[in-house]
Amino acid sequence: MYFSSLFAMTLVGLAQAIDVQVVSVGKSATNSTGLKFWPETVTAKVGSMVQFQFWVGNHTVTQSNFDDPCVPISNINSSIEGIYSGYQPVEASASKNMIPTYTITIKDEKPLWIFCSQATHCQGGMSMVINENTSANASRSLANYKTLAESATGSNLVPGETSGDGSSSGDGSSSGDGSSSGDGSSSGGSGDSTSGSDTAISTPGSTPTAGSPAATDTTIVGGAARFSSPTTLLLVIAAGFLLL
Template identity: 50%
Template sequence: MHFATSTLLALAGMASAQTVHVVSVSGEGDWKLKFSPDNIKAPVGDMVQFQFRAGNHSVVQSSFDSPCAPMAQAAGSNSTGFYSGYMDVAASEAMGMIPTYTVMVQDEKPMWVYCSQGKHCQAGMSMVINENPTANASRTLDAYRQAASAVPASSAGGDTSAGDAGTTTPDTGAGGSTGGDSTSGGSTSGGSTSGGDSTSGGDSTSGDDSTSGGSTSGGSTATPAGDTDASTSSSPVQVAGASSVAVSSSMGLIGLAAAFFLL
């Protein structure tokens, strides 16, 4: 009985501890062709949910050494990284929703992310999860963007099943959030909502490489995990369901039910 009670308490704690970090993908005015925030810290096990706010964009994981190209194209890579497919915001807005793509953080290694639409990556539409300039001062978001600006063309690709596509209500907001914000819509296996890699004419590129949301590359307090080359870069694991901000609660309920069975 004591063991079962302890198990219940542990599972309840796990269910409430998971955090979802919300990143807005593009927007209007000054937020066009930017991720907001564009430099975040996300511990192992946390979720990062990309919420597509305007236009037709994608999120693709790359290596630092090969900006604007999916992980699979990086020399020596043993990972495909994640790829959302192109997310057309207008189609979801007609239903009062916005498209989302959610991945789970598997380790503390830096994850470099860009939009593969047109030359958005070259124009500075990129971000980093768990930047670590303490381990390598030359591997910063500013340095990534500088290298990206010289890339002739972006390419799409990666593992769409490494994350989950879904929808959420537009008032969820950007920034870090906990499991209190629920998303709606059924879960999709595979995560891609786009067919093909064609570009959309709706988004013009911009020449500025400024960061959004007030964050600066190199200014974050990183954990001493060390940056790595493409062969050891981080890969997300697949998460269950489009309602990703409620994943921890669902897992907790299943665990609680199992624990009650042991009583």
């Protein structure tokens, strides 16, 4: 009995330690819509996750470096795969009462510059940063990134291509590990793309802070199977051990 109780306490502790922040794409918690990520700046610890929830339109989550906004980072440096969600058409998932999601795991605390590569959304201001570090370099801010983006050329750029084909379609199956390194001056930070899947529709959460929303707030769907949130699953397992 002691072992079962200890095991259950350990599982609950692990579940509570999960840190997931949500970024709403194309639509805010107050139902504002536009070419924007909500929030546009996120501070995320190493090992934590950032989940992008696509609410309207057909957008992407694409990593660039600071100096070349609106261009996939792998197009600048072919040795870096970078983060790329693929196009996420919401309408197809909405018919199933789902929304597309894309989750990354933060590997370091260096800045990750993110933009939407659909058409000229990036030039129109659809960009954000994870772990902005203006204390290290005041000029490398999201505001300055957006200013540079206004004059960027090219549209519908995808990793590995120098020009877009305007196909604007995809299922988010593409992935990248963002295994670049740097201080935000060129390559940027690192993040592993954990998953691209659909999530049951609910109203977007309020602007997230570190550790919120909890990992219990969403139900992740992978393939044809529905998987409950990590915390719920762990508690079910723990309950089984308590009955031993």
